[in-house]
Amino acid sequence: MPPTLASLVHHSALKLTVRAGEGHLDAPVRWAHASELADPVPYMEGGELLLITALKLDAEDPQAMRRYVKRLAGAGVVGLGFAVGVHYPDVPKALLDAATEAELPLIEVPRRTPFLAISKAVSAAIAAEQYRAVTAGFAAQRELTKQALSAGPEGLLLALAGQVDGWAALYDASGAVVASAPDWSTRRAARLTADVERLRERPAPASSVVAGAEDRVELHSLGTGRRPRAALAVGTASTLGTAERYAVHSAIALLTLTTERSRSLHAAEQRIGAAVLRMLLAGEPDHARTVAGDLYGGLLDAPFRLIVAEVASASAARVRVGAAAAAASASASASGEGAAEAGPGSASAAVRAAVADASAGGDPLAALVDVVEAAAARSGEALLVVPYGERLVLLVVDGGSGVRACAEYAAALEAGRGTSGRGPAASGEEAELVMGLSAPAGPIAAATAYKQAEQALSVARRRGRALVEHEELAAGSVLPLLADDAVRAFADGLLRALHEHDATGRGDLVASLRAWLSRHGQWDAAAADLGVHRHTLRYRMRRVEEILGRSLDDPDVRMELWLSLKATSMGSD
Secondary structure, eight states: OOOBHHHHHTOTTTOOEEEEOGGGTTOBOSEEEEOOOSOOGGGOOSSEEEEEOOTTSOTTOHHHHHHHHHHHHHTTOOEEEEETTSSOSSOOHHHHHHHHHHTOOEEEEOTTSOHHHHHHHHHHHHHHHHHHHHHHHHHHHHHHHHHHHHHHHHHHHHHHHHHHTSEEEEEETTSOEEEEESTTHHHHHHTTHHHHHHHHTSOSSOEEEEEOSSOEEEEEEEOSSSSOSEEEEEEESSOOOHHHHHHHHHHHHHHHHHHSOOHHHHHHHHHHHHHHHHHHHTTOHHHHHHHHHHHHGGGGGSOEEEEEEEEEEHHHHHHHHHHHHHHHHHHHHHTOSOSOOOOGGGOOHHHHHHHHHHHTTOOHHHHHHHHHHHHHHHHTOOOEEEEETTEEEEEEETTSHHHHHHHHHHHHHHHHHHHSOOOTTOOSOOEEEEEEEOOOBOGGGHHHHHHHHHHHHHHHHHHTOSEEEHHHHHHSOSGGGGGSHHHHHHHHHHHHHHHHHHHTTSOOHHHHHHHHHHTTTOHHHHHHHHTSOHHHHHHHHHHHHHHHTOOTTOHHHHHHHHHHHHHHHHHHO
């Protein structure tokens, strides 16, 4: 404990006597300061024991003393020491009455006790307290380190709670409680999830204080990167002392070490993951399982999905969005239930922060890895992440947290693109993330799953989507693919001569061709749809053949014409 007025009064060498304010002697003394100024308040910080001889004070004037004492108390001075036998043989009654009225401790200092002795006693007590705090801090550091090595984060939190006489909790990047101590603190820690999410949105390292009716909680971010990987909460009944502060700082350092993997370990794991992926794609699942070992072996024991992600040019992707949006929406709705079920409003704070970081110039692929790794860690799932050229390949458990995290991240990305005010006409080459998701597969079919993910990635890039599942392609329609600019250009070129013919008013060849093809070449049915005689329709189809220089008896020609008609009609809708 820091020195108090009571400890100074009980100091046998000082011989101090309390003359007023006996009920406030437990106030801590930050320093002892001698001043004979008539108004020393501008030079006070609060917490001082002010020592005076009343050299420049009219200590016998009641009104002057009342104003003097009132200003001292208002400035946070905890006590007033008056030296008797210097200018006044005893404490003046006016000063004594003013101190009593203001309940400011007034201490009589005998003539034989120099002010310097009081200052030395305060300084020695403060130094002793600081030494005790440092010693206790080192002891706490040793205990916390021991618990971290033997019992992990849970043991460390329990030891920290004991050190601060309160509670402690560890949160992951999403704000979910990972561990807490003692057991009763779990509910209290869970109520701070929103505060932890707000803390994560600030650059690391960051901290904040949440003052509640029941306790005072300090929140600290953990991690060495731009985005914190975890957070520590410490709840106490009052402000932390010096020793407790040392313990908290030690816990922050130890927890950062446990949550941040070393770069060399991460690089080694990536090399193993790359080897496992190459073996799977080469059709060597047994060798892949052997290399995976305990690190990734469990991932190969159940159905998994492959995700291929890359960064595409935003301006190139947006050119296709206007033409393909309606068709892609129809295809997605036709695919039924899929992995991408998360709506933009359901994005967690961790996902929103990752999207914001990527939008602000960060690495979109790194942000995706952070989101998926955090989700997999919370559910205890294995995860394989491999940089593959300019792409990123993720192997995740089918139906697991990794797939859901990708879907949530994609939904948040598309929501951000839709509300950012950047339309198809926007300029620039901003980087936007696109992902392709394979169907569920096993180790034997890994190569097929990779091809499926590549196909879905190509469609995602073409449609301006953040994520496309391969199952969407099979369950949807081929028609949305006709929205491609190259297909539209081919269709316009193939049908241009017919449109120019119709523009002269010499016949409706395009409408007749569409009706005839839709009726599979049935003359009577197509003529009835057009309201013309079948001989008229036959004449028109001969004119189509003459103008195009192609035979309608060729099934390939009929297919090209039908798809061209569909492509041009989609573009005009």
